[in-house]
Amino acid sequence: MKNKKVIIQDWGLTDYKEAWDRQESLFAETVRLKTHIRNQQVAVLAGAEEPEEQIITPNYLIFCEHPHVYTLGKSGKAEHLLLDDAGLEAKQADYYPINRGGDITYHGPGQIVSYPILDLDNFFTDIHLYLRTLEEAVIITLAHYGLTAGRYPGYTGVWFDADNENARKICAMGVRCSRWVTMHGLAFNVNPDLDYFKNIVPCGIDDKAVTSMQQELGRTVDIHEVKQILIHHISVLFGMEIVE
Numbered sequence: 001m002k003n004k005k006v007i008i009q010d011w012g013l014t015d016y017k018e019a020w021d022r023q024e025s026l027f028a029e030t031v032r033l034k035t036h037i038r039n040q041q042v043a044v045l046a047g048a049e050e051p052e053e054q055i056i057t058p059n060y061l062i063f064c065e066h067p068h069v070y071t072l073g074k075s076g077k078a079e080h081l082l083l084d085d086a087g088l089e090a091k092q093a094d095y096y097p098i099n100r101g102g103d104i105t106y107h108g109p110g111q112i113v114s115y116p117i118l119d120l121d122n123f124f125t126d127i128h129l130y131l132r133t134l135e136e137a138v139i140i141t142l143a144h145y146g147l148t149a150g151r152y153p154g155y156t157g158v159w160f161d162a163d164n165e166n167a168r169k170i171c172a173m174g175v176r177c178s179r180w181v182t183m184h185g186l187a188f189n190v191n192p193d194l195d196y197f198k199n200i201v202p203c204g205i206d207d208k209a210v211t212s213m214q215q216e217l218g219r220t221v222d223i224h225e226v227k228q229i230l231i232h233h234i235s236v237l238f239g240m241e242i243v244e
Contacts (some may be wrong), residue, residue, distance in 0.1 A: 004122060005240075006235070007058060023099075027182075033058075034057055057122065063227055069093060069107050070104060071097075071098050071104055072098065076097075100216045106187075108211075110212075121180050127177050131175065135157065137230060138230065160211060173185065190213045196208040
């Protein structure tokens with residue numbers, strides 16, 4: 001039985017480590033439930049009675065912002081952080097090597113961070129399609145503001161002018177997936193302080209710029225409004241039933 005219901009949670013401005021721990025807890029519980037469901041299915045095939053109550057796995061779509069922090073994915077290089085401990089302290093920024101894919105990125109106020117914790121068995125079991133669908137939701141959201149964005153072949157995320165020397169990234173992605181349950185997700189630059197990206201080699205790419213909606217539009221953007229538009233497009237593209 002597929003569960004298309006998705007619980008929306010907005011954690012507001014949350015310390016990165018706290019958010020990571022909360023993600024891990026929801027992720028682990030979803031994986032535990034999947035294991036239990038499959039064990040029940042095996043038992044029924046072996047002749048056991050059907051359980052009286054059918055268990056389904058939950059889905060979550062989490063949003064938050066973080067205080068200044070740099071995170072390094074499993075395939076990243078530590079030297080892509082261009083600050084030492086003293087530099088991090090001066091910038092009032094934290095640093096965490098973490099268990100998602102991808103290289104190094106920055107999170108901070110003014111950036112929409114979304115952590116979908118989904119059982120993809122409820123939607124589709126294709127991690128590449130999963131990433132492309134998240135990208136599409138961001139692309140359509142930007143189009144709402146008259147901004148034409150797209151993809152950069154060979155890279156994840158959302159870009160402007162990917163086909164020329166002015167290529168610049170507005171949304172980074174890095175995910176973890178186990179037993180078709182996802183965690184981590186996307187970082188969408190709305191109004192962040194872009195100077196913080198100068199302290200890293202963003203996503204391991206040293207010859208491309210990073211941008212934001214604020215920079216592209218020349219004005220501050222209502223981040224709450226952007227978030228609501230993004231939620232709408234994610235829900236439509238995945239066929240979700242949103243639960244507040």
